[in-house]
Amino acid sequence: MEQGQKPSIKTKITSFIVQSKRVWHVLKKPTGEEFKAIAKVSALGVLIIGAIGFLIAISIKMISNIFS
Numbered sequence: 658m659e660q661g662q663k664p665s666i667k668t669k670i671t672s673f674i675v676q677s678k679r680v681w682h683v684l685k686k687p688t689g690e691e692f693k694a695i696a697k698v699s700a701l702g703v704l705i706i707g708a709i710g711f712l713i714a715i716s717i718k719m720i721s722n723i724f725s
Contacts (some may be wrong), residue, residue: 664672687695
């Protein structure tokens, strides 16, 4: 391929497949302990984001009540 020329679709797909295979070979199944830790952190993140959204919604309702 000449310099400055964009890679073809076939080249992009081949490159993606090679990179995907490389990642696939490195992957491993998490242990039960790792899975539980990931689940706890994810649940905590969802709860925190939900609480922030709830506080914003309550604040907006309070502000709209003051100005109406």
